[in-house]
Amino acid sequence: MSEEKFDAIVVGGGLAGLTAAYCLAQAEMEVLVIERGTFCGSKNVTGGRIYTHSLEKVMPGFAEEAPLERKVTKERVALMTEKGVVNIEYASGKPDTPETASYTVLRSKFDKWFAEKCEEVGVMMVPGIRVDSLIKDGDKIVGIDAGGEEMYADVVILADGVNSLLAQSIGLKPELKPEQVAVGCKEVIQLGEDVINQRFGLEGNDGLSMLVAGDPTVGNIGGGFLYTNKDSVSIGIVATCSDIGRVDVSIPDMLERFKNHPSIEPLIKGGLPLEYSAHLVPEGGFDMIPKLYDNGVLVTGDAAAFVINLGYTVRGMDFAVESGRLAAEAVIRAKAADDFSAASLAYYQKLVENSFIYTDMKQYRNFPKLLERHEIFNDVPEIADVLFDRLFRVDGKKPVSLPMFAIDEIAKRTSASKLLELVMVALDAL
Amino acid sequence: MAKKVPVDDKLGYNNFHTDESYAHIEINSDFKDEEEIRKVVLACPAELYKYENGELAFNHEGCLECGTCRVVSGGKVVKSWNHPYGEMGVTYMQG
Numbered sequence: 105m106s107e108e109k110f111d112a113i114v115v116g117g118g119l120a121g122l123t124a125a126y127c128l129a130q131a132e133m134e135v136l137v138i139e140r141g142t143f144c145g146s147k148n149v150t151g152g153r154i155y156t157h158s159l160e161k162v163m164p165g166f167a168e169e170a171p172l173e174r175k176v177t178k179e180r181v182a183l184m185t186e187k188g189v190v191n192i193e194y195a196s197g198k199p200d201t202p203e204t205a206s207y208t209v210l211r212s213k214f215d216k217w218f219a220e221k222c223e224e225v226g227v228m229m230v231p232g233i234r235v236d237s238l239i240k241d242g243d244k245i246v247g248i249d250a251g252g253e254e255m256y257a258d259v260v261i262l263a264d265g266v267n268s269l270l271a272q273s274i275g276l277k278p279e280l281k282p283e284q285v286a287v288g289c290k291e292v293i294q295l296g297e298d299v300i301n302q303r304f305g306l307e308g309n310d311g312l313s314m315l316v317a318g319d320p321t322v323g324n325i326g327g328g329f330l331y332t333n334k335d336s337v338s339i340g341i342v343a344t345c346s347d348i349g350r351v352d353v354s355i356p357d358m359l360e361r362f363k364n365h366p367s368i369e370p371l372i373k374g375g376l377p378l379e380y381s382a383h384l385v386p387e388g389g390f391d392m393i394p395k396l397y398d399n400g401v402l403v404t405g406d407a408a409a410f411v412i413n414l415g416y417t418v419r420g421m422d423f424a425v426e427s428g429r430l431a432a433e434a435v436i437r438a439k440a441a442d443d444f445s446a447a448s449l450a451y452y453q454k455l456v457e458n459s460f461i462y463t464d465m466k467q468y469r470n471f472p473k474l475l476e477r478h479e480i481f482n483d484v485p486e487i488a489d490v491l492f493d494r495l496f497r498v499d500g501k502k503p504v505s506l507p508m509f510a511i512d513e514i515a516k517r518t519s520a521s522k523l524l525e526l527v528m529v530a531l532d533a534l
Numbered sequence: 535m536a537k538k539v540p541v542d543d544k545l546g547y548n549n550f551h552t553d554e555s556y557a558h559i560e561i562n563s564d565f566k567d568e569e570e571i572r573k574v575v576l577a578c579p580a581e582l583y584k585y586e587n588g589e590l591a592f593n594h595e596g597c598l599e600c601g602t603c604r605v606v607s608g609g610k611v612v613k614s615w616n617h618p619y620g621e622m623g624v625t626y627m628q629g
Contacts, residue, residue, distance in 0.1 A: 140617055142551075146625045147599065212629030232621040251619070267601040269616065280605045287602040289579040291544070292628040336628070345605050349573040355602070356579050360538045369537075379628040380544035382579035382598040384605065 110136045110228075110257040112435055113248055115235045115270060117144035118211075119421050120405025121263030122218045123162055123428030124435075129226040131436045136257070137219070137227055138250065140234040145215030147265075149288065149383035151329050151338060151418060153313050154214075155206045158425040163221070165202065171217050172207035173333035174311025175200070178304070181416050182367070183485035184318035184328070189367040190488040208311045208331040208338070209421075210292065238270055238401070244444075245274065245400035258444045261402050261431050263424075266384045268407035276403055277394035282346035283476075284388030284409075286326055289359050290340025293375035297335045303371050304332055315416055318485030320362035322351045325475055327415070328362040330371070337372060339363060342385060342413075344475075355382075385420070386411045390469040396456060397449040402431045410461055412468050415475065423461050430455040474533035479526055483517040541581040545596040552595045553622040559603065560613045561592045570610050577606045599623055 112128055114121040117139030128135040141147040153176060156167055183190045200206075223229055239247040239254060247256035262271050266285065271277045295303070304312045311332045320328035326343035341358045353361065362368060386392060386409040393410070396403050404410075410423035434452035438444050456462055474480070490513050494506060514523070561583075565571070571590055575583045580598050584591045590611070597618075604615035617623075 140620050142621050142625050145629055146627075147623075148629045149626060150629065210628045212626045215629070234617055234620045267604075267617070279608075280601075282605055282608070285605055287577065287579065287600055291547075338628075345577070345602060348577045348602075348606055349569070352576075354576040354578075354581070356541045356544075356581055357538070364537055377539075377544065377547050379547050379626060380541075380579075380598075381548075381624075381626055381629065382600040382602070384601050 113257040114261045116263035120424040120428040124432045125227040127432030139231040144219035145212040148211035149381045155422040157203045158422045171213045177310040178312040180314040182316040183488045185489040188489040266406040286344045288342045289382045292379045294336040295375045323482040389472045390465040471533040549625040558618045
């Protein structure tokens with residue numbers, strides 16, 4: 105293999121890498137995917153939920169055959185205190201099109217399937233190999249080195265995830281900063297299809313997505329999540345790294361705290377734990393996006409920080425897929441011109457800038473600043489808790505005016521100027 | 535929390551192929567700033583950093599390969615961090 109030269113080498117068989125490879129192979133290009141795990145998906149972790157619009161463009165109708173878990177039909181957002189919870193649940197009831205649907209997903213199963221689809225269209229898959237470094241010829245990336253074995257290509261597509269040591273090694277991006285990334289920590293717990301349907305009020309293949317702020321992270325920036333899979337649930341917490349140590353509760357203990365919350369424990373009771381996983385999530389938003397190209401190299405997916413977390417919606421996989429598709433488009437164009445220089449590959453940057461990746465990430469550019477406000481994770485769940493308690497508790501005593509009570513409770517926790525400041529940050533973020 | 539499941543038990547749910555001859559993470563065992571050490575101990579989802587009697591110990595067996603320790607410690611507690619070699623480390627079957 106060492107003498108062979110590929111049109112493209114993709115490092116990392118996750119969604120960005122596999123999409124790029126799939127599109128390149130369909131354009132008759134010779135493409136190699138190198139994945140460090142035993143199989144594609146074996147190092148991947150999601151919350152998680154995939155919005156299908158971008159993959160639908162690449163592989164129309166894929167949801168019919170892909171190993172997706174459940175179609176999300178119920179959204180639940182929760183504010184949690186130590187014992188209490190305020191849930192908001194929404195079900196639109198409107199039919200989804202393939203472009204608007206979203207599904208819960210388990211990546212070890214999904215990416216494995218996607219890799220097989222790639223092989224069917226001619227992608228060469230090499231799992232079980234770690235790429236140690238990129239090979240340079242002058243200022244151009246010309247290949248990869250894996251344990252002393254060198255492989256060459258016109259272009260290397262970096263799809264090696266949030267910990268892209270390779271993109272860092274060539275100066276395309278700096279080391280991750282603690283305020284830019286969050287650690288996700290989750291368990292997959294098997295409950296059986298019927299139990300899930302009963303406990304979450306679901307039918308057939310319908311699924312629920314639940315995002316939680318407040319107690320799970322003990323007021324730290326972050327939150328809890330729960331997604332219903334076919335016969336299991338994915339339950340976890342996500343906590344921003346710069347907040348670790350703010351309270352004396354460890355990351356694994358936050359997950360236990362969430363699982364043992366009185367509103368969560370009955371939902372997962374009696375389940376069989378199948379897996380315990382952890383992964384970093386790039387949450388710095390638009391300002392975290394690195395330079396996306398250089399001579400002979402492109403950066404995609406999590407490696408390019410294509411993720412937005414809005415608290416009620418978390419997206420990364422649909423961006424990863426789109427970035428993989430756009431990277432392939434730029435490479436196909438570079439191949440036609442036989443020019444893999446930075447100037448030629450800059451077309452990828454342009455494509456990204458004209459895509460929903462950029463418009464959406466730019467729209468919510470200041471959202472990470474809003475989510476840095478601890479009030480959202482501390483005071484808001486507490487205020488919600490006392491207000492709802494007041495609203496629903498009947499004790500035969502003299503009633504208190506609810507608006508006055510609300511103002512009083514808010515005033516206890518914040519000042520008018522701080523509240524105004526929060527509103528201003530929120531307006532800026534939205 | 536009465537029903538707290540020990541992390542060691544949770545790691546037992548997973549498939550690991552530990553590389554005995556290569557530690558993909560190396561720590562600065564002579565680094566003594568307790569506040570920095572505390573952060574890494576709290577951060578690791580696999581509880582692989584143990585701080586006892588003024589000594590920090592780390593073992594890569596059971597590592598979930600998230601990278602949190604590297605980011606949190608900013609080069610102080612963690613001396614070097616890499617991905618394990620191909621096929622080594624954790625193999626997620628759910629993900």
